[in-house]
Amino acid sequence: MDKVSLQKVHNLIKPYIHRTPVLTSQLLNAICEAEVFFKCENFQKMGAFKMRGAVHAILSLSEEQKSKGVVTHSSGNFAQALSLAAKGLGVKAYIVMPENAPQVKKDAVKTYEGIIIECDSNIYAREIEADRIQKEKGATFIHPSNDDAVIYGQGTAAIELLEDYNNLDYIYTPVGGGGLLAGTILAANHFSNTCKVIAGEPVEVDDAYRSLISGRIEENETSNTIADGLRTYLGDRNFPIIKAHVEEIIRVEENEIVEAMKLIWERMKIVVEPSSAVAFAAVLKDKERIKNKKVGVIISGGNVDVSNLPF
Structure with a gap:
């Protein structure tokens, strides 16, 4: 999939999706010691990048x-x-x-x-x-x-982010099934010369992390994570893209996911679901790498059960 083809995908779906906003927070920038740009797919139609x-x-x-x-x-x-x-x-x-x-x-x-x-x-x-x-x-x-058309569609969130901020050093996404991560990698590779892609993943369902180590698709023994959207594993269409190009997969604990989610709710005044908070939890855990850098975060969705919040 080349840049022209990805641009065609974006143009094709534009009439059916929202171009979601990119938000920043001076307070979160100070905490991270970096400039952080949140691509808010929680404002997408049906509340998620999907x-x-x-x-x-x-x-x-x-x-x-x-x-x-x-x-x-x-x-x-x-x-x-x-x-x-x-x-x-x-x-x-x-x-x-x-x-x-x-x-x-x-x-x-x-x-x-x-x-x-x-x-x-x-x-x-x-x-x-x-x-x-x-x-x-x-x-x-x-x-x-794990579908090429789906992967290319998911990558359009990062295309928009890079159109708005073309000098990002990193983009962080959550990883579950791998569609968003693979699509983001393709977008970063074709729409930026310097941007690297990093994923956050719950320790409790760290199949993608283990898959990178073993070189084959691993599965999970449990699904014991608050990040319900990430209780799945990679597929044969997205894994080769991830394996070849992802910079790193950072594992985060359940309490780190909750704290990241809470920070976004309290400081940015937006509704995000636990799976979205996983990417920001990875940013918070990776402060040494991102110091004084420009960092994009894909807020993947906001479909949370507000009667059952973890804080």
Whole structure:
């Protein structure tokens, strides 16, 4: 994927997405001893960056494929994104969700007219149900993160960030399934000469960190993290991009995620979900590297259950 092709992706999806704001905080700059620019995808349609990849994936389908609908499995944000994108484009969306997905996310999927099929809360149960719907309905499966069209769509957040601030030294993202991280890497490689990409990942689900060490896709034994959007693992489409180009994956503890989330809520007065706070937690842990640098942070989403906050 070259720069011209990525620009075409951005131009294609522009009518269907928001160009989200970039916010700064003098107080957080002082804490980090750096200039930090927050790309606020919590203000994206449906509240997360995943709208970008969902729209691009559906726009990439043939008319025949669109007529039979799309199916995905997701714990929340991609479920909402695909539902809303499909609704806007007149396509039926079947959404396989684990039974323990946050109720706020299930409710949002229903609002966007996605058809929910619940399953056990493990990745294999999700895949089995999605496969069944593919066969029964003829729907096209769109993976939340391990799909080229999705990866290219997710990269447009970083394209916009680099258009606004073209002299960034680093961009930090969270990593779960790897779509945002891979897309951000592609954008940084093609739209900047100097910007490196770093990811934050919860210690409790550190499969991406371990995958870099072993050189193959690792899985997790547990899903015991507050960052519910990151309880998945890399795929064969995004892992090669990440393996070749990510600068580092920084693991953060649960209390560090909560503290980062709390800082953003208190100091920036914006709603972010725990998965978003993981990237900023990595920034706070990496102060030596970023001192006096210009740093971008992708705030990935704001779909949080406000009746169940960790602070």
